Amino acid sequence: xxxxxxxxxxxxxxxxxxxxxxxxxxxxxxxxxxxxxxxxxxxxxxxxxxxxxxxxxxxxxxxxxxxxxxxxxxxxxxxxxxxxxxxxxxxxxxxxxxxxxxxxxxxxxxxxxxxxxxxxxxxxxxxxxxxxxxxxxxxxxxxxxxxxxxxxxxxxxxxxxxxxxxxxxxxxxxxxxxxxxxxxxxxxxxxxxxxxxxxxxxxxxxxxxxxxxxxxxxxxxxxxxxxxxxxxxxxxxxxxxxxxxxxxxxxxxxxxxxxxxxxxxxxxxxxxxxxxxxxxxxxxxxxxxxxxxxxxxxxxxxxxxxxxxxxxxxxxxxxxxxxxxxxxxxx
Amino acid sequence: xxxxxxxxxxxxxxxxxxxxxxxxxxxxxxxxxxxxxxxxxxxxxxxxxxxxxxxxxxxxxxxxxxxxxxxxxxxxxxxxxxxxxxxxxxxxxxxxxxxxxxxxxxxxxxxxxxxxxxxxxxxxxxxxxxxxxxxxxxxxxxxxxxxxxxxxxxxxxxxxxxxxxxxxxxxxxxxxxxxxxxxxxxxxxxxxxxxxxxxxxxxxxxxxxxxxxxxxxxxxxxxxxxxxxxxxxxxxxxxxxxxxxxxxxxxxxxxxxxxxxxxxxxxxxxxxxxxxxxxxxxxxxxxxxxxxxxxxxxxxxxxxxxxxxxxxxxxxxxxxx
Ligand SMILES: Nc1ncnc2c1ncn2[C@@H]1O[C@H](COP(=O)(O)OP(=O)(O)OP(=O)(O)O)[C@@H](O)[C@H]1O
Ligand SMILES: Nc1ncnc2c1ncn2[C@@H]1O[C@H](COP(=O)(O)OP(=O)(O)OP(=O)(O)O)[C@@H](O)[C@H]1O
Ligand code: SF4
Ligand SMILES: [Mg+2]
Ligand SMILES: [Mg+2]
Numbered sequence: 001x002x003x004x005x006x007x008x009x010x011x012x013x014x015x016x017x018x019x020x021x022x023x024x025x026x027x028x029x030x031x032x033x034x035x036x037x038x039x040x041x042x043x044x045x046x047x048x049x050x051x052x053x054x055x056x057x058x059x060x061x062x063x064x065x066x067x068x069x070x071x072x073x074x075x076x077x078x079x080x081x082x083x084x085x086x087x088x089x090x091x092x093x094x095x096x097x098x099x100x101x102x103x104x105x106x107x108x109x110x111x112x113x114x115x116x117x118x119x120x121x122x123x124x125x126x127x128x129x130x131x132x133x134x135x136x137x138x139x140x141x142x143x144x145x146x147x148x149x150x151x152x153x154x155x156x157x158x159x160x161x162x163x164x165x166x167x168x169x170x171x172x173x174x175x176x177x178x179x180x181x182x183x184x185x186x187x188x189x190x191x192x193x194x195x196x197x198x199x200x201x202x203x204x205x206x207x208x209x210x211x212x213x214x215x216x217x218x219x220x221x222x223x224x225x226x227x228x229x230x231x232x233x234x235x236x237x238x239x240x241x242x243x244x245x246x247x248x249x250x251x252x253x254x255x256x257x258x259x260x261x262x263x264x265x266x267x268x269x270x271x272x273x274x275x276x277x278x279x280x281x282x283x284x285x286x287x288x289x290x291x292x293x294x295x296x297x298x299x300x301x302x303x304x305x306x307x308x309x310x311x312x313x314x315x316x317x318x319x320x321x322x323x324x325x326x327x328x329x330x331x
Numbered sequence: 332x333x334x335x336x337x338x339x340x341x342x343x344x345x346x347x348x349x350x351x352x353x354x355x356x357x358x359x360x361x362x363x364x365x366x367x368x369x370x371x372x373x374x375x376x377x378x379x380x381x382x383x384x385x386x387x388x389x390x391x392x393x394x395x396x397x398x399x400x401x402x403x404x405x406x407x408x409x410x411x412x413x414x415x416x417x418x419x420x421x422x423x424x425x426x427x428x429x430x431x432x433x434x435x436x437x438x439x440x441x442x443x444x445x446x447x448x449x450x451x452x453x454x455x456x457x458x459x460x461x462x463x464x465x466x467x468x469x470x471x472x473x474x475x476x477x478x479x480x481x482x483x484x485x486x487x488x489x490x491x492x493x494x495x496x497x498x499x500x501x502x503x504x505x506x507x508x509x510x511x512x513x514x515x516x517x518x519x520x521x522x523x524x525x526x527x528x529x530x531x532x533x534x535x536x537x538x539x540x541x542x543x544x545x546x547x548x549x550x551x552x553x554x555x556x557x558x559x560x561x562x563x564x565x566x567x568x569x570x571x572x573x574x575x576x577x578x579x580x581x582x583x584x585x586x587x588x589x590x591x592x593x594x595x596x597x598x599x600x601x602x603x604x605x606x607x608x609x610x611x612x613x614x615x616x617x618x619x620x621x622x623x624x625x626x627x628x629x630x631x632x633x634x635x636x637x638x639x640x641x642x643x644x645x646x647x648x649x650x651x652x
Contacts, residue, residue, distance in 0.1 A: 044519035045490070160607050188385035189546065193590035193603035200600075215519065218549075218592025222599045242597045259524035261553035262594060269531065270524035270553070276489045 004075045005032035006176050006209035007056065012069035012079075014048075014055050016280075023280040025051040025064065027233040028307060033177070033209040038200070040224030040241060041213045042256075044277050047230040049213045053179045055079075056211070057094050058086045074176060092122040095170030095208075099182035101162035104169065105154040111138070111165050112150035115172050122173035137168040141198055160191035164198070171202060178203075181213045196223050217260050221245055229253045232277055232288040235308055237315045249315035249322050252289045287317065295319050334373035335508060335540050336380075336397065340406035343367040343392050343564075347612065364612050366392040368564040369406070371638070374540060374557075376507075381543040381551040383587070384561030385608055390544045393561075394510045397542060398433045410508065429459075432501035436513035438493035442485040449481035452500045459504075470499040474529060491522030498529065502537075510542040515550065527554060548591045552576060560584050563611055563619040570644040580644050580651040583620045618648065626650050 014026035025048045033039045041049050054060050056071055058081065071079040073093055081089060090096075098104055106114055115134035119125065125133065131150075138146035141164040154162055163183060170178055180199065184192035200223055203210050212223060220227055220241060227244050229237040229252065237250040248254035258271035275292045278284060286305045290296040299318050300306075306316045314320070348354055348362045367389040374380040382390045395401040397408050399415040407414050413427045432455075435441045442451055452470055453463035468478035474495040485493060494514060501509055514530070515523040527550070533539055545551050551558055552572060559569040560581065568581040579585045586604045593599070606623040609615055615622050621631040628650070636647045 044521060158607055188608065189548075189587060189592075190385065190590045190604040191607060192592070193601070196592070197601075197603045216592060217520070217594045218596070221594050222592050222596050245594065245597075256521055257594075259521045260594060261524075261527070261549045267531075267553065269528050272524040272528055273521040276491060276522065 005034045005072075006074055007033040007211070008070075008072040008075075009052075009056065010070045010072070012052070012055060012071065013067050014051055014060065014064055015067045016064045018281070020281055025233050025280060026055060028069070029230075029233075029235050030069075030308070031228055031235070031238060033211060035176070035209055036203060036207040037226070038203055038210040038212050038224045040220035040227040041211060041230060042215060042217065042220055042227060043230035043236075044215070046277060046280075048233040049230055050181050051233075052230070053181050053211060053213055056177075057090055057096055057179055059090075059096075088122075091118060092173050093176050095173070095175040095178045097163070097166050097170050097178065097180040097183045099185050101159070101166045102154065104166045105162065107154055110151045110153055111157075115150075115169060118169060119172050133172065134168075137172045138165070140171070140202075141165070141168045142194065143168070160187055160194065163187060163191075163195055167195070167198065167202075171206075171208075174206075176209060178208050178210045179213075180210060182215070183212070184219065185214065185216075192219070199223065217245065217257070229256070232283060233280065234288060234305075235316060236289065237317075238308060239314045244314075247322060249312070249320035250289075250317045251293045251295055251321060253315070254321055255292075295321075333376065335376045335411060336374040336542070337409040338370060338372050338374075338393070338397070338406075339409070341367055341370045341393065341396060341403050341408060342405035343389075343396060343401065344404045362612050365614065366564050366611065367396070367403075370561075370564070370566045371406075372559050372566060372569055374508075374542060376540055377534070377538050378556045379534070379541045379543050379554050381545060381555035381558045382561055383545060383548060383551050383558060385546060385587075387563075387608060387611060388561040389564040390546075390561060391512050392564075394433065394512045394542060394544050398431050398510050399428065400433070429504045430506050431508040431510065432504065432506040433510040433512065434494075434497050434501050434514050436516050438490055438497050438517065439485075441497055442493060444485055446484070447481065448483050448485065448488075448496055451485070451496065452481075452503055455500065455504045461504075466503060467499070470502055471496075473502065473533075474499045475525070489522070490518050491525055494518060494526050495529065498526075498533070502533070507538070508540045508542070510544070512544045513546070514543075516545070516547070523550070530554070548587065560587070563608065563614050565619055565647065566638070566645075567620065567648070568644065568646045570646075574643045578644070580641060580646045581620075581648050582624045582626050582650075586623070 010030050012026055012029045016023040029052055043049055055066055066079055070077055112134055115137060116130040119130040119133050135146050135150055138150060143149055143164055184195050196219055202208060224241045227241045228235055231252050237244055237253045248257055255273040259273060261270060273292050284291055286302050287300045290300040306318050308316050311317060343366050345364045345366055347364045349359060384390055396403050402416050410427050410431055413423050418424050449467040452467040457463050467481045471478055471480050476495055515526050543554050555572050557571050558575050559566050562583050568584050579588055590604050617632045617634050618636050621627040630649055636649045638645050638647045
């Protein structure tokens with residue numbers, strides 16, 4: 001195994017030009033994902049999680065586009081690829097799993113046809129071998145009686161089974177990277193547990209790198225190795241999952257944890273973060289979180305705002321919480 | 332303590348057959364879906380009763396029957412001693428209707444985008460010719476918004492703020508009971524905390540009673556006094572909150588608890604539950620959970636278990652003890 005991360009995102013900026021000026025749904029985001037590692041990405045609705053994932057796989061909807069930064073797949077820049085080259089790379093090296101399995105499946109083709117088509121396109125095998133691989137892929141994701149179900153259409157499967165088919169489809173070309181955007185949000189708890197266990201197993205056994213976007217802190221805790229917390233298009237905190245969740249350094253992460261009901265805590269009032277995340281067109285100066293932050297000081301209201309690089313590498317905060325919380329960083 | 336709501340052997344069957352002609356041509360039988368099957372429970376005044384269960388377990392249907400939006404097929408619901416489905420005294424029905432309100436999951440879909448917030452909130456009272464002067468302003472402040480927001484339109488608010496507006500509207504008629512169907516499922520956790528805290532405050536200030544519907548166990552644990560667990564339209568277990576979480580007796584309840592992701596379970600490796608919820612049109616015989624149940628014995632596939640009282644718990648399982 002080499003030291004080169006499977007995915008390396010460097011200072012990524014995605015911009016959307018609008019009549020009222022340029023919005024930055026992804027603002028200077030950097031992270032790596034190594035082989036066999038799951039990076040969890042959390043944050044409230046509109047924080048830029050999907051936009052980051054879509055930028056990586058080259059699926060940004062216009063008018064959003066990458067305006068600076070780089071994306072390296074196993075060391076090779078891919079943010080400059082276009083058209084056919086990008087499409088081929090996406091099918092071969094990257095797999096995608098979205099919240100609604102129906103968006104990734106063609107309702108008019110059988111599950112088997114969709115799988116064999118993908119396999120034939122990306123792996124140099126015969127028609128017969130492709131079909132065998134398709135059956136194997138369905139078995140691997142836990143579709144019972146895969147050989148007899150392979151000629152069914154997507155609508156003949158339940159929601160949980162469809163999501164398994166999507167995972168099989170994302171995996172069948174043996175990609176190095178999987179982007180899973182809220183893959184279990186629409187599913188029931190018991191099915192969610194099955195899908196999360198499946199993702200973890202595949203990641204471990206196949207050494208795939210996974211970017212797992214979810215708003216469920218429980219899923220993050222159980223599945224992720226490291227976690228990135230996004231706020232208003234920026235990374236607020238990035239670190240090993242246990243440390244970030246139990247000893248948050250960014251006040252936003254800490255607020256997020258405290259506002260999540262925990263089975264151990266009973267009827268007490270939940271701590272709430274006042275206000276709401278600002279809209280992109282209306283971001284405050286300095287740290288985007290400062291209007292809601294109980295620790296904010298003058299410096300937090302001034303540009304340039306804190307970033308992971310200019311702070312301690314873990315939290316984009318001038319006054320991070322933790323052991324020596326009075327210690328101002330980067331001053 | 333008296334029960335404010337009595338749900339008595341409630342059953343609701345939906346006819347989900349194809350159109351008559353297709354049925355004749357394709358020789359299909361009538362398809363009946365039992366969304367709620369023989370469910371009984373009581374809700375005490377000023378308490379929070381939660382219904383949990385996975386998708387399709389009948390939570391919303393029960394909620395709608397309780398507020399009178401859907402009639403039961405069998406059984407009855409009494410609110411303050413009045414059965415909304417059969418009561419003939421219009422004045423009584425009217426009074427109970429005003430006492431019970433419902434809040435839905437999607438704060439985006441449930442507000443008319445063309446109305447001002449003032450009119451949205453006052454509508455339930457205005458419709459009955461009541462006095463709405465200053466009502467919206469007062470309620471907005473009660474739910475933590477500003478009286479000035481009354482002149483705005485729904486699109487000017489965030490998701491959490493819209494759910495506050497929905498709550499304000501539900502409070503307009505001065506109800507005693509609020510049925511909340513997944514009130515925070517569409518909201519981010521930090522916003523969810525604001526709404527849950529507001530609901531707890533209102534319960535204390537106004538002495539409200541909630542029927543709280545959710546699939547999220549941690550939210551239910553936070554809010555509820557008593558919890559009923561549904562599986563395929565059947566109530567399989569009911570217990571006071573701590574009893575249920577400390578000592579779940581039904582194998583399905585245990586499966587749910589084990590499967591729920593936990594924020595303190597780093598890298599947990601558990602065997603996930605097997606199988607999926609069966610088709611509600613052809614539910615399994617006997618105990619509906621028996622095909623997935625690790626304890627099932629022959630009797631389970633034959634005989635539907637009765638609700639039994641064990642200590643503070645009511646449970647429908649042949650083997651529970
Ligand atoms: N065409 C557009 N014009 C203006 N803003 C846009 C456009 N498309 C997306 N945005 C904004 O980009 C931001 C990032 O959106 P993104 O979908 O990445 O959020 P997310 O973190 O995935 O949220 P969610 O949890 O709701 O999926 C949002 O604030 C959104 O409003
Ligand atoms: N009007 C209807 N006509 C036919 N079937 C219905 C109708 N309403 C509900 N059902 C069916 O009844 C069952 C119970 O539905 P219900 O909406 O009560 O479940 P739920 O527990 O609220 O699920 P969810 O968590 O998905 O909201 C489901 O199988 C559903 O498809
Ligand atoms: S009745 Fe039988 S099948 Fe049903 S939950 Fe109990 S043990 Fe399991
Ligand atoms: Mg998203
Ligand atoms: Mg429902």
